Amino acid sequence: MVDDFEKRVRSGFSKQGFMTRLDAKLVEVGLGVCRITVPYSKHVTQQHGFFHGGVTATLADNAAGFAGYSQMSADEQPLSVEFKINFVAPAEGEMLEARARVVRNGRRLKHVSVEVFAIQGGKERLVAVALATIVATSTVTQTKSK
Amino acid sequence: MVDDFEKRVRSGFSKQGFMTRLDAKLVEVGLGVCRITVPYSKHVTQQHGFFHGGVTATLADNAAGFAGYSQMSADEQPLSVEFKINFVAPAEGEMLEARARVVRNGRRLKHVSVEVFAIQGGKERLVAVALATIVATSTVTQTKSK
Amino acid sequence: MVDDFEKRVRSGFSKQGFMTRLDAKLVEVGLGVCRITVPYSKHVTQQHGFFHGGVTATLADNAAGFAGYSQMSADEQPLSVEFKINFVAPAEGEMLEARARVVRNGRRLKHVSVEVFAIQGGKERLVAVALATIVATSTVTQTKSK
Amino acid sequence: MVDDFEKRVRSGFSKQGFMTRLDAKLVEVGLGVCRITVPYSKHVTQQHGFFHGGVTATLADNAAGFAGYSQMSADEQPLSVEFKINFVAPAEGEMLEARARVVRNGRRLKHVSVEVFAIQGGKERLVAVALATIVATSTVTQTKSK
Numbered sequence: 060m061v062d063d064f065e066k067r068v069r070s071g072f073s074k075q076g077f078m079t080r081l082d083a084k085l086v087e088v089g090l091g092v093c094r095i096t097v098p099y100s101k102h103v104t105q106q107h108g109f110f111h112g113g114v115t116a117t118l119a120d121n122a123a124g125f126a127g128y129s130q131m132s133a134d135e136q137p138l139s140v141e142f143k144i145n146f147v148a149p150a151e152g153e154m155l156e157a158r159a160r161v162v163r164n165g166r167r168l169k170h171v172s173v174e175v176f177a178i179q180g181g182k183e184r185l186v187a188v189a190l191a192t193i194v195a196t197s198t199v200t201q202t203k204s205k
Numbered sequence: 206m207v208d209d210f211e212k213r214v215r216s217g218f219s220k221q222g223f224m225t226r227l228d229a230k231l232v233e234v235g236l237g238v239c240r241i242t243v244p245y246s247k248h249v250t251q252q253h254g255f256f257h258g259g260v261t262a263t264l265a266d267n268a269a270g271f272a273g274y275s276q277m278s279a280d281e282q283p284l285s286v287e288f289k290i291n292f293v294a295p296a297e298g299e300m301l302e303a304r305a306r307v308v309r310n311g312r313r314l315k316h317v318s319v320e321v322f323a324i325q326g327g328k329e330r331l332v333a334v335a336l337a338t339i340v341a342t343s344t345v346t347q348t349k350s351k
Numbered sequence: 352m353v354d355d356f357e358k359r360v361r362s363g364f365s366k367q368g369f370m371t372r373l374d375a376k377l378v379e380v381g382l383g384v385c386r387i388t389v390p391y392s393k394h395v396t397q398q399h400g401f402f403h404g405g406v407t408a409t410l411a412d413n414a415a416g417f418a419g420y421s422q423m424s425a426d427e428q429p430l431s432v433e434f435k436i437n438f439v440a441p442a443e444g445e446m447l448e449a450r451a452r453v454v455r456n457g458r459r460l461k462h463v464s465v466e467v468f469a470i471q472g473g474k475e476r477l478v479a480v481a482l483a484t485i486v487a488t489s490t491v492t493q494t495k496s497k
Numbered sequence: 498m499v500d501d502f503e504k505r506v507r508s509g510f511s512k513q514g515f516m517t518r519l520d521a522k523l524v525e526v527g528l529g530v531c532r533i534t535v536p537y538s539k540h541v542t543q544q545h546g547f548f549h550g551g552v553t554a555t556l557a558d559n560a561a562g563f564a565g566y567s568q569m570s571a572d573e574q575p576l577s578v579e580f581k582i583n584f585v586a587p588a589e590g591e592m593l594e595a596r597a598r599v600v601r602n603g604r605r606l607k608h609v610s611v612e613v614f615a616i617q618g619g620k621e622r623l624v625a626v627a628l629a630t631i632v633a634t635s636t637v638t639q640t641k642s643k
Contacts, residue, residue, distance in 0.1 A: 079248075116259060140460060147608045338578055367543050403513060436579060
């Protein structure tokens with residue numbers, strides 16, 4: 060069922076204008092796992108100079124989506140149904156990295172667990188944990204029809 | 206307790222580099238309510254050309270945070286504890302607008318409900334619903350100390 | 352598509368041993384809406400004598416599930432994919448009542464918003480807000496197969 | 498700061514009428530960790546004879562609360578701020594067991610991760626994952642005053 064998944068995941072990622080805007084990199088994709096990073100800059104900050112919570116959430120959501128996508132068949136597309144994120148420490152550092160892992164690979168629904176780390180001077184610190192639900196859709200237009 | 210809240214909220218918003226990067230606007234702030242918009246561009250898209258879920262989540266989180274901030278005292282700062290978002294329709298349109306409302310104004314914890322709409326040709330469509338928890342902190346450095 | 356939904360919802364509810372154990376009542380079911388109550392007793396308490404958070408969450412989840420079920424076809428069954436609940440006030444009173452409303456009736460996925468109230472002396476107070484995702488499954492055994 | 502935490506946790510657990518009603522057992526409590534079980538009976542079922550999702554959620558919430566309580570000081574009480582749960586498989590078995598672990602022990606806010614397993618014939622299966630936020634309150638009456 061899953062063959063060329065890395066190619067499909069990387070292709071999907073490269074088409075997301077928002078990832079380009081964030082200078083995000085897809086640093087790893089495996090069966091049911093995905094890692095995405097974003098470097099620090101003034102463009103991704105909240106009012107105190109940390110990474111904005113929206114950037115942290117974006118990374119978590121996207122890593123979850125692509126981890127789920129890696130276990131879909133070639134004619135399926137991932138859609139985020141919902142996600143939940145707890146911010147456990149200020150996101151301070153040179154880099155933010157989200158690591159997603161599918162905890163349950165259902166036929167249509169993928170349940171994904173994510174951890175987000177801030178990296179500074181080679182040390183990493185957990186800044187957020189998330190749980191996401193990704194659905195495999197046959198076509199995206201189908202989802203738009205209702 | 207709450208006096209000059211609009212000034213404080215607008216000042217906080219203007220210091221978020223990420224909001225500038227997104228061309229986001231704080232279109233309304235009231236006691237316990239907040240509305241933020243982001244215009245459509247290729248910089249905020251996912252792979253199918255819709256608004257990226259991370260942008261939708263960012264708007265929801267931020268509107269919740271500032272809605273909560275509007276009900277804090279002058280020496281308090283808002284921090285997102287966590288949020289949850291359900292994506293109920295594709296985010297397609299010229300504009301995305303998040304509308305947050307504090308449902309419970311606790312002394313330290315603010316529980317906030319958010320709806321996000323996509324607007325196209327004057328019509329709006331609900332694309333996401335969210336629930337967020339915002340905490341009032343005395344100083345941000347205090348939060349960073351642990 | 353939806354005809355005899357009330358009968359199906361009431362039948363499903365009556366088969367839940369846990370609802371009987373809680374003395375829960377299905378007080379209203381309509382298209383996309385559901386209300387369930389639980390009376391106060393020592394059997395539903397936490398350590399301070401309030402309704403236990405688990406009871407509040409159970410009511411929210413169940414009301415969401417049956418609200419979603421009311422908009423499914425006769426050969427579909429509801430399964431809770433996930434839910435999120437914020438406890439906004441102590442659940443103190445004679446009765447607890449969850450009110451669920453489908454905010455997005457997707458073909459397979461139903462997004463449901465829930466409010467839970469504690470009722471005492473004719474007055475009600477919001478004690479929790481929740482968001483749930485319910486999936487329509489063709490048969491339950493299908494879900495058990497993986 | 499934390500001394501007699503096990504005694505306090507066990508005392509709190511024993512005062513919850515709802516746990517007695519469910520025949521729940523506190524099988525382990527350590528610093529930042531907690532395990533609670535519930536045996537199968539017709540009193541905890543949903544319409545297909547599985548453990549009710551509300552029971553699964555109750556166990557997750559309660560294990561999270563007591564895991565957080567284990568890291569509070571003697572004059573603090575735990576309150577659930579919110580939690581989120583994903584149901585990843587039908588809860589079928591002789592026993593349900595929730596295992597909670599504090600992932601971030603903040604001064605007031607504890608972020609807790611939970612896994613719930615169904616156990617049958619000595620084998621266990623992951624049926625739910627959850628994330629919870631627990632707050633330490635000085636007194637419960639304080640929380641009730643607003």
